[in-house]
Amino acid sequence: MPSLPELEPGTLPPGTAGLRARVRSFLAEASFTPRCDSWLTGADPAFSRALGARGWLGMTLPARAGGHGRSPLERFVVIEELLAAGAPVAAHWIADRQVGPSLLHNGTPEQQRRFLPGIVRGECFFAIGMSEPDSGSDLASVRTRAERTRGGEHGDGWRLTGTKVWTSGAHLAHAILVLARSERGSERHAGLTQFIVPLPAEGVTIRPIASLSGEHHFNEVVFDGAFVPDALVLGKPGDGWRQVTAELAYERSGPERLLSTFLLLRLLHERGADPRALGRLLARLWALRQASLGVAGALAQGRTPDVAAALVKDLGTRFESEVIEAARDHAGAEPDPGSPDPLARALAQAVVQAPGFTLRGGTNEILRGIVARGLGVR
Amino acid sequence: MDDPLLAATADEILAAADPWPALEEAGLTAVGVPEEAGGSGGTLADAAVLLRASGYHAAAVPLAETGWLAGRALAEAGLPVPPGPLTACADPRRVPWARGAHRIVVVRDGEARVYDPAGLEIVPGANLAGEPRDEIVLGGARPVAAGPCGADLRLRGALARAVQLTGAMRRALELSVRYAGEREQFGRPIGRFQAVQQALAELAGEVAIADVAVRAAVRTPDDPVAVGAAKANASRAAGTVASIAHQVHGALGVTAEHPLHTITLRLWSWREEFGGEAFWAGDLGGRAAGSRDPWPFLIGM
Numbered sequence: 179m180p181s182l183p184e185l186e187p188g189t190l191p192p193g194t195a196g197l198r199a200r201v202r203s204f205l206a207e208a209s210f211t212p213r214c215d216s217w218l219t220g221a222d223p224a225f226s227r228a229l230g231a232r233g234w235l236g237m238t239l240p241a242r243a244g245g246h247g248r249s250p251l252e253r254f255v256v257i258e259e260l261l262a263a264g265a266p267v268a269a270h271w272i273a274d275r276q277v278g279p280s281l282l283h284n285g286t287p288e289q290q291r292r293f294l295p296g297i298v299r300g301e302c303f304f305a306i307g308m309s310e311p312d313s314g315s316d317l318a319s320v321r322t323r324a325e326r327t328r329g330g331e332h333g334d335g336w337r338l339t340g341t342k343v344w345t346s347g348a349h350l351a352h353a354i355l356v357l358a359r360s361e362r363g364s365e366r367h368a369g370l371t372q373f374i375v376p377l378p379a380e381g382v383t384i385r386p387i388a389s390l391s392g393e394h395h396f397n398e399v400v401f402d403g404a405f406v407p408d409a410l411v412l413g414k415p416g417d418g419w420r421q422v423t424a425e426l427a428y429e430r431s432g433p434e435r436l437l438s439t440f441l442l443l444r445l446l447h448e449r450g451a452d453p454r455a456l457g458r459l460l461a462r463l464w465a466l467r468q469a470s471l472g473v474a475g476a477l478a479q480g481r482t483p484d485v486a487a488a489l490v491k492d493l494g495t496r497f498e499s500e501v502i503e504a505a506r507d508h509a510g511a512e513p514d515p516g517s518p519d520p521l522a523r524a525l526a527q528a529v530v531q532a533p534g535f536t537l538r539g540g541t542n543e544i545l546r547g548i549v550a551r552g553l554g555v556r
Numbered sequence: 557m558d559d560p561l562l563a564a565t566a567d568e569i570l571a572a573a574d575p576w577p578a579l580e581e582a583g584l585t586a587v588g589v590p591e592e593a594g595g596s597g598g599t600l601a602d603a604a605v606l607l608r609a610s611g612y613h614a615a616a617v618p619l620a621e622t623g624w625l626a627g628r629a630l631a632e633a634g635l636p637v638p639p640g641p642l643t644a645c646a647d648p649r650r651v652p653w654a655r656g657a658h659r660i661v662v663v664r665d666g667e668a669r670v671y672d673p674a675g676l677e678i679v680p681g682a683n684l685a686g687e688p689r690d691e692i693v694l695g696g697a698r699p700v701a702a703g704p705c706g707a708d709l710r711l712r713g714a715l716a717r718a719v720q721l722t723g724a725m726r727r728a729l730e731l732s733v734r735y736a737g738e739r740e741q742f743g744r745p746i747g748r749f750q751a752v753q754q755a756l757a758e759l760a761g762e763v764a765i766a767d768v769a770v771r772a773a774v775r776t777p778d779d780p781v782a783v784g785a786a787k788a789n790a791s792r793a794a795g796t797v798a799s800i801a802h803q804v805h806g807a808l809g810v811t812a813e814h815p816l817h818t819i820t821l822r823l824w825s826w827r828e829e830f831g832g833e834a835f836w837a838g839d840l841g842g843r844a845a846g847s848r849d850p851w852p853f854l855i856g857m
């Protein structure tokens with residue numbers, strides 16, 4: 179009978195204490211207003227560049243690719259400190275988390291030379307074009323098409339036509355990684371290819387999709403015959419599905435799936451919330467962090483713990499909302515985005531972002547489906 | 557990683573109906589207690605392998621009590637670990653397995669005192685699974701041995717029960733997955749229905765998170781933050797796991813005939829023993845309240 183893989187607790191390598199101390203002292207000096215869900219809503223290019231200058235972006239990329247050759251567990255230390263502080267890390271988040279590793283695994287030397295150093299410096303931000311108006315959870319149904327074009331003024335390449343939605347940060351990004359159907363008549367997981375499109379580009383229109391709070395984080399990105407030269411195809415044509423899914427364990431199990439509302443927890447502590455209520459949250463978070471660290475450890479050993487990553491995201495994102503409920507119980511503040519009271523403000527940020535916690539990066543229902551398949555019942 | 561040979565041996569022995577004699581014969585009743593002191597040797601992680609297996613098989617044996625609690629306390633007090641089942645307590649109420657114990661170790665005020673139960677009044681009690689949870693009346697009884705011991709039995713007991721809970725929860729998961737694959741309604745196995753799949757996935761999530769957290773706590777068994785968080789989380793998970801397992805099993809699961817109850821009765825008992833979620837959440841929250849910043853407090857650095 180298929181069963182759950184056992185997750186060993188992750189162990190932080192020696193030397194991370196010093197790294198953690200350096201991040202903390204940087205954060206203590208840095209000027210920013212902490213916010214909930216800062217990895218999606220807190221974009222600050224200058225802050226990203228400051229992190230890059232300290233060697234905290236592209237950490238796991240090897241030196242030959244312009245990175246810092248650090249382990250995924252060292253990166254774990256840096257990002258959990260940044261997230262726990264509510265630091266504005268959104269601008270570079272996707273480039274650092276998944277585009278860098280993806281370029282390393284699938285990119286040509288030329289693509290790596292062109293994009294990785296900028297990612298590492300915090301000067302090149304990426305967006306990811308996956309979902310479409312008619313393709314959400316069912317990602318394999320994407321309809322954006324890539325058609326072959328030869329001998330034009332820019333040489334051989336592809337023309338992209340279609341629409342991507344919920345594209346976080348596309349309005350700030352220097353490039354977008356697009357998943358498109360490159361084989362006419364292909365179905366499902368076959369015939370998909372990833373393309374790198376530097377922005378802005380002719381034939382690409384980026385329009386804001388206002389969030390329910392009125393804020394602008396998401397975009398609609400319309401491709402109207404936008405040209406992509408062969409040199410900017412990522413990986414092998416037709417191999418897009420495998421490339422996209424290979425990164426999912428990285429995307430789903432990180433501390434950003436537990437810590438989006440940590441600022442609220444910190445404020446509850448500061449305001450002297452009921453110790454038992456605080457302790458319940460801390461106990462849960464302690465356990466979830468061990469699991470997230472366990473997945474990071476497995477990834478560092480070269481394994482791909484997809485089921486465990488799905489579990490962490492399912493339970494972690496639900497924990498993020500538990501913190502909101504505890505903050506509401508503590509009362510003393512009503513959510514108000516413009517309030518001078520940090521608790522009222524953080525509560526407002528958390529409440530309006532919370533529906534997204536259990537949607538983005540694979541809905542919790544999809545994740546539980548992955549777990550059920552791992553259990554052998556599906 | 558668990559020692560695979562030990563895990564296989566533990567699994568084989570603890571699956572049997574009355575495993576105590578076989579545990580004694582294999583010298584596995586006091587794993588984690590140094591051999592020089594009369595224990596079985598091995599690490600605390602090895603001891604956890606046995607406790608996890610005892611939880612998985614719902615084995616009615618004082619394994620946590622003999623080695624993890626009494627044996628380690630005796631060794632630390634410089635006292636020999638006697639043969640036979642043992643137990644230990646700080647509080648004379650709800651003492652696990654007191655009535656069948658060869659010796660009872662009371663750890664209080666920085667001292668371990670060893671009593672012969674024959675000289676004590678024992679008021680029987682039990683948990684939901686029928687495991688003895690007795691009250692001992694020391695009266696004027698004189699200990700047969702004593703030595704200095706600073707062990708925190710509540711902390712140790714909490715970690716032991718947390719380990720047992722993770723074993724029992726894993727079994728609840730396996731029973732539920734198997735049943736969902738076998739039981740047919742509306743012409744197909746109930747595990748083919750998304751509603752059931754989603755419930756099983758939630759069950760699996762709780763089991764996996766509790767398991768990795770408890771394994772992490774076993775590595776730092778004297779850290780009250782780690783142990784408290786692990787027990788609070790395991791106790792919380794136990795309720796969710798028992799409830800989903802029963803929902804999946806339907807009416808069959810609530811019968812005495814089906815083995816599920818041997819697991820769930822223990823989940824509902826062990827989650828309270830040595831402190832449930834509320835106790836450990838209060839302990840953790842109280843410690844956190846005394847810290848300047850909850851983040852370094854939480855991650856211990």
